[in-house]
Amino acid sequence: MKKFLIRAILFSLLIIVSLVAIVVLVSPLVRGKNDYVAATIDKESRLHSLPSPKIIFVGGSNLAFGINSSAISKEFNYPVVNMSLHGGLGLSFMLNEALDGVKKSDIVLLSTEYYLDKPELKLLTQLMDANPNAKKYITLKPEELIPFYISDLQRCVTSSVKVIGKQFSDNIYIRNGFTVEGDLVSHLNKKNVPLVSPRLKEIDYTDDLQLINTFIDAVKKKGATVYYLFPTYQQSTFTLNKKVVTDFATLFHKNLKCPIINTPDTFVYNDSLYFNSEYHLNKQGREIRTQKLIEILGKTF
Amino acid sequence: MLFNSLHFVYFFIVVTTLYFIIPHKLRWFLLLIASCYFYMAFLPIYILILGFTIVIDYFAGIYIELSSGRKRKLFLICSLIANIGVLCIFKYYNFLNDNLSLLLNDLGYANRIPNLSILLPIGLSFHTFQAMSYTIEVYRGNQKAERNFGIYALYVMFYPQLVAGPIERPQNILHQFYEKHKFSYDNVTNGLKLMTWGFFKKIVISDRLADLVNQAYSDPHRYQGFPLILSTIFFAFQIYCDFSGYSDIAIGAARVMGFDLMRNFNKPYSAKSIVEFWQRWHISLSTWFRDYLYIPLGGSRVKMSRRYLNLLITFLISGLWHGANWTYIVWGGLNGVYQIIDISTKKARGKIESIISSGFKPAYSILCQLVTFLLICTTWVFFRARSVQDGWYIVSHFITSVHGTTALYLSAKNMMDILFALIALFILFGVEHLQKNQSFVDFVNKKSPAIRWGFYYGLVLIIFLLGKFEGNQQFIYFQF
Numbered sequence: 001m002k003k004f005l006i007r008a009i010l011f012s013l014l015i016i017v018s019l020v021a022i023v024v025l026v027s028p029l030v031r032g033k034n035d036y037v038a039a040t041i042d043k044e045s046r047l048h049s050l051p052s053p054k055i056i057f058v059g060g061s062n063l064a065f066g067i068n069s070s071a072i073s074k075e076f077n078y079p080v081v082n083m084s085l086h087g088g089l090g091l092s093f094m095l096n097e098a099l100d101g102v103k104k105s106d107i108v109l110l111s112t113e114y115y116l117d118k119p120e121l122k123l124l125t126q127l128m129d130a131n132p133n134a135k136k137y138i139t140l141k142p143e144e145l146i147p148f149y150i151s152d153l154q155r156c157v158t159s160s161v162k163v164i165g166k167q168f169s170d171n172i173y174i175r176n177g178f179t180v181e182g183d184l185v186s187h188l189n190k191k192n193v194p195l196v197s198p199r200l201k202e203i204d205y206t207d208d209l210q211l212i213n214t215f216i217d218a219v220k221k222k223g224a225t226v227y228y229l230f231p232t233y234q235q236s237t238f239t240l241n242k243k244v245v246t247d248f249a250t251l252f253h254k255n256l257k258c259p260i261i262n263t264p265d266t267f268v269y270n271d272s273l274y275f276n277s278e279y280h281l282n283k284q285g286r287e288i289r290t291q292k293l294i295e296i297l298g299k300t301f
Numbered sequence: 302m303l304f305n306s307l308h309f310v311y312f313f314i315v316v317t318t319l320y321f322i323i324p325h326k327l328r329w330f331l332l333l334i335a336s337c338y339f340y341m342a343f344l345p346i347y348i349l350i351l352g353f354t355i356v357i358d359y360f361a362g363i364y365i366e367l368s369s370g371r372k373r374k375l376f377l378i379c380s381l382i383a384n385i386g387v388l389c390i391f392k393y394y395n396f397l398n399d400n401l402s403l404l405l406n407d408l409g410y411a412n413r414i415p416n417l418s419i420l421l422p423i424g425l426s427f428h429t430f431q432a433m434s435y436t437i438e439v440y441r442g443n444q445k446a447e448r449n450f451g452i453y454a455l456y457v458m459f460y461p462q463l464v465a466g467p468i469e470r471p472q473n474i475l476h477q478f479y480e481k482h483k484f485s486y487d488n489v490t491n492g493l494k495l496m497t498w499g500f501f502k503k504i505v506i507s508d509r510l511a512d513l514v515n516q517a518y519s520d521p522h523r524y525q526g527f528p529l530i531l532s533t534i535f536f537a538f539q540i541y542c543d544f545s546g547y548s549d550i551a552i553g554a555a556r557v558m559g560f561d562l563m564r565n566f567n568k569p570y571s572a573k574s575i576v577e578f579w580q581r582w583h584i585s586l587s588t589w590f591r592d593y594l595y596i597p598l599g600g601s602r603v604k605m606s607r608r609y610l611n612l613l614i615t616f617l618i619s620g621l622w623h624g625a626n627w628t629y630i631v632w633g634g635l636n637g638v639y640q641i642i643d644i645s646t647k648k649a650r651g652k653i654e655s656i657i658s659s660g661f662k663p664a665y666s667i668l669c670q671l672v673t674f675l676l677i678c679t680t681w682v683f684f685r686a687r688s689v690q691d692g693w694y695i696v697s698h699f700i701t702s703v704h705g706t707t708a709l710y711l712s713a714k715n716m717m718d719i720l721f722a723l724i725a726l727f728i729l730f731g732v733e734h735l736q737k738n739q740s741f742v743d744f745v746n747k748k749s750p751a752i753r754w755g756f757y758y759g760l761v762l763i764i765f766l767l768g769k770f771e772g773n774q775q776f777i778y779f780q781f
Contacts, residue, residue: 001321004486011754015761022766122771146307150770157766158717196520 022156030159031129036173038130039085040097043182046081047101055080057182058098059111060087062231066267066281068290069181075294076301078107082182087112087279089127090119091208095215096137104223107301110215110258111229113279114200114241114248116208125152129159130175188283193276197237200244209255216257226258227300232267232289234278261300266292302342303775304550305503312339313554316460320558325481329455332478332558336460340423343464347422350387351458357383358432359453362439362446373440380436384429391422396625424464426622427778430589432457435471437593444471452478459560461551465544465778467565467585474562482559491742492556494757498741499549501760503776504768505725507543509718510535511774514685516715521691526701528711533695536685537678538726541569543777544583549741564740568733570677573669574650575639578677586622590615609644613637623684628692631683639676721767728763 032038047056055078057063063084073080083098091112102108121144127134129152140148171177177186212228219226230249238245249264273285281289302309316335320328341348361380365373389397395416402412435456438444447453456475462468482488517524517532524532548565555562565585572578579587591600598611613634620633657665679696686692711719736744745753 001484001486004484004489007490011758014758015765018758018762019765120771147770150765150768153765154767154770194523196523 019153023153026156026159027129030156032126032159033130034175035126035130036175036177037085037089037123037127038175039178039182040127040131040134042175042178043081043083043085044097044101044131044133046180046182047083047098050079050081052103053105053107054078056098056102056106056108057082057084057111058094058108059084059229059231060089060094060113060279061085061184061277062113062233062279062281063111064178064182064184065187065275065277065279066232066286066289067183067293068286069183070179071290072294072297073181076297080181084111084182086123087115088120088123090124090138091116091211092139093119093124093127093134093137095211097134099215099218100137102219102222102224106219106222106224108219108224108226109229109297110212110226111231112208112212113231114233114245116203116205121148121151122155124148125155128152129155187275187280188286190275190282192272192274192282195234195271195274195276195278197234197240197278200241202244205248205251209251213255213257228252228256228258228260229262229293229296230260230264230266231279232269232281232285233264234271234274235268236271237278238265238268259300261296266296302339304547305500305508305774305776308342317557321484328482329449329452329478332459333451333455336455336458336463339460340458340463343423344420350391350422350425351428354384354387354429354432355454355457358436358457359447359450361436362453363448365436365439366446377436377440381433384433388425388429390417391419391425393621393625424778427466427468428457428463430468430586430622431462431466434468434589434593438471444475447471447475459555461554461560462562465547465551465776466583467548467551467563468589469563469585474560477560480559485559488559489557491746492553492558494742494745495553495556496550497553497757497760497764499546499551499553500768501725501764502542502546502549502729504764504770506722506729507539507546508769508774509722509725509767510539510542511769513715513718513722514539518685518687518691518695521686521695521698525698529695530699533678533682533685533699535722537570537674537681538722540681540684540777541566542729547776547778570674570730571670571733572673573666574647574673575636575643575676578673579636579640586619590619594618609641612640612644616640627689628683628686631689631692632680635680635683639680725763725767 055069055072055076057067057069057080061084063082064086067082069080069082081101083094085094094112098108119138124138124140125148128138172184172186172190174186177184179185216226233245245264253260267289269281269285269288273281273288275282275285302312312335316331319331323331337348340351358380361376361383364376365380368376398412398414398416401414405412435444435447435453439446447456452475455478456469456471457463459469459474514532514536517528518536521529545566552562552564563585565583567581567584569578569581572581595611595615598614599607600611601608603611614637616633616637617630618633619636620629620631623629623632654662654665682695683689683692686695732741732744739747745756748756
């Protein structure tokens with residue numbers, strides 16, 4: 001048994017040292033400076049540098065793909081920063097990141113997707129690699145630590161492949177794909193991808209609601225205002241998931257500590273207006289939604 | 302509990318350590334408790350189903366042994382009815398009822414019998430078949446009835462092979478629970494090596510290919526031609542790596558504690574005929590059907606037409622064993638038909654082989670392997686498709702003049718998965734080719750220490766670097 005234990009320990013040490021070495025040595029060489037998530041650097045910079053009052057969009061990719069902040073800015077004469085990027089970064093990150101830059105008399109427009117899912121570790125490792133500053137907005141549970149380190153390790157491999165073979169980049173999910181305000185525009189002239197409507201799982205939103213309400217309290221404490229908006233949603237997916245969406249809306253109407261300024265069907269459009277996801281509007285859809293949003297905000301402000 | 306989860310890693314370390322620490326007489330009890338815990342990690346209540354069949358078969362075994370003549374047969378029938386009854390209720394009831402509804406609808410009647418809202422217990426078909434092989438072997442006089450209830454329960458529940466086999470025979474495994482297994486460096490390291498190989502197959506290849514397969518098979522009508530062919534070939538590799546990976550982990554985990562489980566796969570995609578494929582694929586199930594169904598039906602010692610019928614029946618039931626869906630029945634039926642064609646053309650193929658000059662024999666051999674693989678791929682279409690209609694769509698759109706869906710399938714993200722999967726497949730088939738008739742562990746053990754260490758070091762690194770860890774994907778065969 002002694003022989004086995006010695007060899008097992010030696011082998012394990014060899015593996016651990018090699019894995020750590022890969023992260024330490026490879027990671028700086030393949031830093032994702034132009035990755036999609038690296039756009040947080042520009043967004044955070046704009047958030048902190050803009051004067052108040054300003055409009056801050058907070059949420060997942062439904063906002064990143066589907067609004068024209070410049071048009072909204074012109075209409076209301078407020079500077080706008082669109083902080084939204086990807087639902088997979090998790091609610092906690094989105095809210096913490098935005099809260100850091102909220103100042104007195106700012107207007108926060110929050111629009112989450114319906115799944116309000118747990119953060120994707122792979123995405124968080126990419127984020128922390130591209131934008132080390134983002135680390136302060138992320139909290140990991142103890143059970144997430146080992147999977148997180150494995151994800152980080154694998155990021156080095158996938159990033160290396162991306163660096164070696166440029167064909168693995170799709171030219172949509174890139175840092176340069178955003179406008180100054182933070183809207184994604186790299187997809188606007190691309191052809192729609194055929195979509196299948198996914199069925200929403202029944203989710204217990206209690207923790208998420210608590211997180212959002214804590215955020216609302218903190219924003220109010222800073223002297224700013226928050227409004228909640230239901231996201232845009234592809235017509236067929238909306239029809240398929242109507243019950244879950246209705247339950248979601250009822251729950252939010254009952255418990256959210258800020259005004260909700262639209263209904264779930266406000267931004268529901270024909271499937272042809274969506275690019276590559278049930279939340280991602282294409283060029284035409286983005287303009288239609290922006291006009292509708294301007295109309296709603298006109299009545300609200 | 303999934304083998305590819307952190308939960309299992311902790312469980313395995315604790316159980317194995319305790320196994321070697323505690324006295325021999327308590328070990329069966331430890332393994333039984335551990336196996337119950339392992340099974341209850343999925344859905345605790347279903348342990349009662351397992352308990353029910355264990356009690357029935359335990360007493361049936363004893364009564365079969367103590368009786369003679371018709372009574373003996375009666376006890377065997379009782380045991381078989383109990384086992385098949387459980388399968389029918391939990392696996393086939395809703396399927397049969399749905400089909401009855403369709404039939405009655407066509408005749409203008411309504412079916413008022415409600416469906417059951419129950420989940421299929423994990424690995425039900427596996428442990429039921431293992432239990433049945435016990436009572437059949439006792440009936441045949443090949444195995445003494447087990448008197449220790451705990452040991453018998455462990456025979457059915459032994460955690461490494463509880464949910465997806467290998468389906469063991471009592472003659473091979475029961476006596477091993479009485480043997481004293483001392484800590485053996487060779488057993489422990491060989492077991493761990495095999496487990497590592499299994500994890501490589503599952504986490505690096507199977508789970509990486511799963512997304513690519515799911516993309517096409519969850520909505521096949523979006524695709525035509527090349528994406529359908531590619532995703533079907535990927536599924537052939539996915540299911541092989543998933544199931545043989547599971548078997549390697551199971552056999553390895555048992556080996557660490559000193560148990561020998563039967564080999565379940567023997568490089569099936571190197572088979573040169575369908576008959577040979579089935580001698581290499583899911584060996585424990587194939588031999589189960591051979592011994593307990595095909596041979597009792599008359600096997601091959603009957604008229605040719607009867608032999609073909611026996612084959613067809615065996616494969617149709619094998620299809621149904623996998624799942625309560627017409628897709629599995631079509632899959633089984635196709636395999637049966639292929640077997641019949643294989644047997645009926647054997648002489649002709651033998652003549653062709655004898656005519657070919659020796660220089661072309663390797664090429665002929667590769668051609669046979671390729672044809673066998675492609676035929677098996679067509680059966681996998683129905684195994685994986687959600688419905689027979691989907692399966693037919695896929696097969697009938699393999700070759701089409703319509704273009705444009707390839708780009709949709711080969712997205713940037715998919716290209717990365719394909720690249721990693723191809724690297725891993727190259728390693729897998731490279732090793733399988735080199736190992737020839739040896740087992741994987743024996744093959745690597747014969748290399749010099751530097752090569753051995755280098756190989757396993759590389760393998761573990763690849764698992765960490767290229768493995769898919771998100772979401773702990775379930776093993777395909779758990780659902781059966």
